[in-house]
Amino acid sequence: MESQERNITVKTGLEVHRMRRPSRIIEELLWSLKEVIRPGVSTREIDRFCENFIAERNAVSSLKGYQGFPASICASPNNVAVHGIPNDNPLRDGDIVTIDVTLNVAGWHGDGAWTYLVGAGSPEKLFLLKAAWKATAAGILAARAGGRLGDVGAAIERTAGRLGCSVLEDFAGHGIGTSMHEDPIVANTGVKGSGRPIVPGMVFTIEPILCLGKPEVNLLEDGWTVVTRDGGPTAQFEHTLAVFRDRTEVLTLSSRDIRTIIDGPPYF
Ligand code: MF3
Ligand code: CO
Ligand code: CO
Numbered sequence: 516m517e518s519q520e521r522n523i524t525v526k527t528g529l530e531v532h533r534m535r536r537p538s539r540i541i542e543e544l545l546w547s548l549k550e551v552i553r554p555g556v557s558t559r560e561i562d563r564f565c566e567n568f569i570a571e572r573n574a575v576s577s578l579k580g581y582q583g584f585p586a587s588i589c590a591s592p593n594n595v596a597v598h599g600i601p602n603d604n605p606l607r608d609g610d611i612v613t614i615d616v617t618l619n620v621a622g623w624h625g626d627g628a629w630t631y632l633v634g635a636g637s638p639e640k641l642f643l644l645k646a647a648w649k650a651t652a653a654g655i656l657a658a659r660a661g662g663r664l665g666d667v668g669a670a671i672e673r674t675a676g677r678l679g680c681s682v683l684e685d686f687a688g689h690g691i692g693t694s695m696h697e698d699p700i701v702a703n704t705g706v707k708g709s710g711r712p713i714v715p716g717m718v719f720t721i722e723p724i725l726c727l728g729k730p731e732v733n734l735l736e737d738g739w740t741v742v743t744r745d746g747g748p749t750a751q752f753e754h755t756l757a758v759f760r761d762r763t764e765v766l767t768l769s770s771r772d773i774r775t776i777i778d779g780p781p782y783f
Contacts, residue, residue, distance in 0.1 A: 522698040523690065525716030530623070530692070531757045531764075534718060538625035538755050538766035540572050541616045545629045545767075549782050552631045554608040558590035561614065562601035569618050577617040577624050577695045584739065589615040589628075591740075596683055596724055596732050596749045598739045608634035611644060613751045617695050624695045626720050627767035628753035629780060639727065640748055645779050646678040647725040647750035652777040654688075654703070654721040655765060660758050662713045668705025671723045681730035683749070688720040691755055715760045722753030752780065 526534070544565060551564050566587040569576055576587035584600075591599035592612040599613075606612060615628035630644050650671045657670035667688075675682050688701030699711055703723040728747035735742060743749060755766045765773055771781045 523717070524692055524697060525714065526692060526718050526757070527716070531716075531718060533621070533623040534625060534692070534755070534757065535766055535769070537574060537618050537620045537623055538627065539769055540569070540574050540618060540620070541625050541627040542767050542769060544568050544616055545614065545627060546782065548614055548629070548631065552606065552612065552633060554634045555605045557603045557605050558592065558599070558601040558612070559603050561590055562586045562588050565614075565616060574618045574620045577619050581695070589613075591615070591749070591751075593748050594743045594746045596726070596741045596743055597686055597751065598741055600737060600739055606633045609637050609640070611636065611640045611748050611750060613749070615751070615753060619695075622693050624691050624693070625755050625767060626691055626695065626753060627755060628722060628751055629782070630750040630752065643680065643725060643727055643748060644750045646675060646680045647723065648752050648780045649678065649777065650674040650680070650682070650723050650725055651721055651752040651754065652773055654723065655754060655756060655763070655773050656777070658713060658721065658756055658758065658763050660713055660715050660760055660763070663708060663710045664699060664701055664713060665705035665709035666707050667721060668702040668710070669707040671721070672704040675723065675725050680725040680727060683724040683726060683730045683732060685732060686722070686724050688722045688753070690717070690719045692718055713758055715758055717758045718755065718766075720753055720755050722751060724749050724751040
């Protein structure tokens with residue numbers, strides 16, 4: 516714990532400002548994908564769209580080449596919980612797919628993910644998707660200067676539980692800045708009032724993965740793809756947040772006030 520404490524970087528106002536640019540490109544890209552994701556499209560085609568979108572804005576994917584990751588985005592359909600590698604399989608009506616984008620502009624990173632319904636989806640998957648949004652929103656609302664990271668985990672865990680969903684505990688949010696992953700770890704479960712203090716200048720992600728069944732996963736042989744053991748679907752939203760003394764800014768959600776959209780993602 517103490518060694519982690521030393522590794523936390525607190526950002527200046529100017530540094531937070533530099534992180535707005537990558538974060539807004541992510542937001543814009545995730546909005547655009549609403550029109551791209553439909554039955555018949557493959558995750559490789561989505562990856563290509565993202566690659567062009569990112570290049571046109573003079574940004575750089577932080578994922579491509581990261582520990583050998585082969586694509587510009589993570590694309591995780593249905594039972595893929597996280598870190599899915601884009602491939603040629605067409606998405607089908609009723610699928611659900613999470614697109615996670617991490618990119619940087621001049622070395623400053625932003626990180627964000629949305630889950631989308633492919634076509635009309637199914638009531639069960641829509642419920643899960645909305646639950647993941649509600650849990651993320653609850654975490655964001657709990658992330659305030661003067662609080663503690665345990666407040667965030669507790670809010671996420673409570674919201675998911677109330678909706679009958681489980682949180683995959685192996686995965687967490689993280690600090691972000693000149694590296695894609697920095698301290699602290701932002702767990703998606705926890706106890707209110709516990710954990711590290713949230714202080715102005717902290718910039719971190721909130722990114723809980725929710726499932727309807729057992730929150731247990733396997734890693735496939737490609738070394739990246741994480742799937743649910745029971746084959747059930749998962750949903751995830753991720754946002755990058757900057758903490759100020761009197762407010763918390765969602766860098767990847769510049770277009771909407773989170774308090775006005777706690778029941779479902781803004782793109783519905
Ligand atoms: N964007 C992911 C995150 O939210 C990072 C994935 S890194 C990977 O932290 F390359 F390992 F997939
Ligand atoms: Co992240
Ligand atoms: Co991410």
